[in-house]
Amino acid sequence: MTPTPRITRFTAVWTFIGLVLLTLNLRAAITGVPPLLGEIQDKFGLTGVEVSVLTTLPELCLGIFSALAPVLARRIGTEAAITVALVVITVGLLLRAVPAQVALFTGTALAGAGMATGNVLVPAVIKRVFAHRVGTLTGLSMMLLSVGGAAGAGLAVPLDHMGGWRLALALWAVPSVIAALVWGPLALRGRKRQPERPAAPASVSTSPAQAQAPADTRAEAHAAKGSLLRSPLAWSVMVFMGMTSLMFYTLTAWLPEMMHDHGFAPATAGMMNSVIIIIGIPLGFLVPVVAARLRDQRPLVLGVVALMAIGLGGLLLAPGAGWVWVAIFGVATGSAFPIALTLLNLRSPDAAITARLSGMAQSGGYLLAASGPLTFGVLHSATGGWEVSIWLLLLLVVPELVCGLLAARPGFVRLSSKGPGGRVEHLTEPAEVPTRSAEADRSR
Template identity: 65%
Template sequence: MTKDEMRTHLPRATAVWSLIGLVLLTINLRAAITGITPVLGDLRDVFGLSGAEVGVLTTLPVLCLGVFASVAPAVARRLGAEVAIAGSLVMITLGILLRVVESPVSLFVGTILAGAGIATGNVLMPAVIKRAFPARVGSLTGLAMMLMAASGAVAAGLAVPLDEAGGWRVALAVWAVPSVIALLVWGPLAIRGRRTTVPPNTPASTPATASADGGSLLRSPIAWYVAVFMGLASLMFYVLMSWLPEIMRDAGYAPAAAGMMVSAMMIAGIPLGFLVPVFAARLRDQRPLVAAVAITMVTGLGGLMLAPSAGWIWVLVLGLGTGSAFPLAYTLLNLRAASPSIAAGLSGMAQTGGYLLAGFGPLAVGVLHDATGGWNVPLALLLALVVPEVLFGLLAARPGFVRPAARTRSAATRSARPEVGTREPARAR
């Protein structure tokens, strides 16, 4: 066990400071992504972007979440989680500020930099919760999911008013303020973590699929179950985020109403972002929650196909489904991990594959729509993808721990040897 993993009982002042840092970190993990989409029209005119370049700009953040997620665990093992998170906030801040420079190169480089910072924070947040607040995994994961969803919705909702009030630069630059505030909290935590962490014996080049003791997660079936479940849950969300307005406009809804449906879908999922992780952490077996996600997704997607005139109902149902699936997958990163280092490695593995899959999902659905001239075939494809999502979700939700292959067993993880069927510790709240 690393010294990082032994520091689970923090002094009260440090625990409070860490909790504040966790809250501020989560607020910065969506705004830089969702806040740019509503002002794409202005950016297209200012920078002279082609349609293809706009498509790349909207896809880049999700692809960055996947690409850079693979690097975050290795950086954290080398420098410490607090230092890595502080660095991620620096990248988010610089990326946001670069995007207000009137240069297409700065716009794209800033987007990549902000995406890299968000990916690092996404991956390391479960490990921070697991290590600093092991008895509050469910409630704090739920709080983080709720704040991420809420901040994303707020950023999307305020983008146009900020643009109208102060221009596109104000609409983009304003989100550097919360990232700077978060950095002021994580800076002291990084200094403290650097002083108290024993230099690891794992090189920085160790892959994200390895735990701190060198074991690989690639041979762990549970790790793959969690990764595929997270990937398909993310794909569903980002496809609907990208294409739901077009689907509803083609179904006869006014453009303004169709645009509001995306916000309604996101808002419907905000309460579940908190409730689902709390319930999941209290259950030894999370399979009933996976089944509930499946029912809502099949109902919502089937409703859009068969009765699009009742679109608002199906959008709200889909909000419940997507708002439950990703928080559940995110909670499983901790529930299936026996230690913070394994949680970080599993998070990196799951988010790398998950976001790369999610990044290509909207593109594939768009191509399928163009090829068929309608939305029934793309919606049927999404319905078909619910089947593997549920199957892998049910496998990931069974009781048990991820067990990295070829690792050095320690006292803390020896009791978690079997992947399935082992009695787990009392559930966190």
């Protein structure tokens, strides 16, 4: 692992440890709740609507607070923002264990807000500290996200049997505290140094005074004032990430019930979700490594979207072959989101813009994804069957494919701002400019 210039090897290693601990804490708070929903509903006397709100709340928070993460990082520093996020996750997890409805929902919202901030800033840290290992570190992060999610789901019931639902919910505050203690020193160090970001692109005009200022400061200023909303590439990345997340959350929310209705035992149907997550663990590591070595990621996008369409078609035509479609869904969802996360780095020229693109893509993407399980369930209730709901997912494969192919083309997003007279000025390279990942260059 070779640190980028101006970053010591000790700092790189410490940051690597922090990334490992951070990513392990970004899913367990979500996946640990569904296995305990029955008991939580009984303890708190929740209605069906309140249960739906509780299960949707984390995704809504991921969408809402992801947009605020880059702003927080610019104000207090990336490391400090991550430390704050981990503290918020810890408080939220502990609050959820308080036997009161308001504490349960407030704690869930706080945990979701902290996870949203961590999600957004992981790619930015990788871009800045490990620029020559984007694929490897993104893959490791994805794998650890899956491991944390699987651990949260798999240990929920054993922990409940050991010490009750409160222990099962609150115990995950321990690893988040440890992670916060690791990121704390990095936050203090970050306040003592200037931002470590590359120089502004040559296309940006600078005055003599600006030329004498640190290049890092100019790049950060441009990232702060520019907008990604005029970049078609940024919108394509956002929609692709949103569609991949929508497919995953919708399938994991409803697949057990679908399979049970088609004759599978409840335990077997429930196990299918675990299999999908387990299949995604090695793919979460391998796919970003492969994607970062390719100049053009469109073949990968085409492959995973085709697998999703095959799996959904199989559910319609031969639902009895459930395990076949589960295996296909595992490969499709286990590959699609890692590709989307890797594109955040590959489509950004520097860490500051990576944070901006990550915030936009994850905010809009998770808000889009949050609508999936609810709409799928409403259609099922209205029609009394699963066919219309599955056809909806098949229809959504089309924008996933189109936006995925656009997002996977070589190039950088365009960060633009209105200049004098309302003229739009591009502060970064246009999307049409070819680019090659640093990791691909090193492999040659």
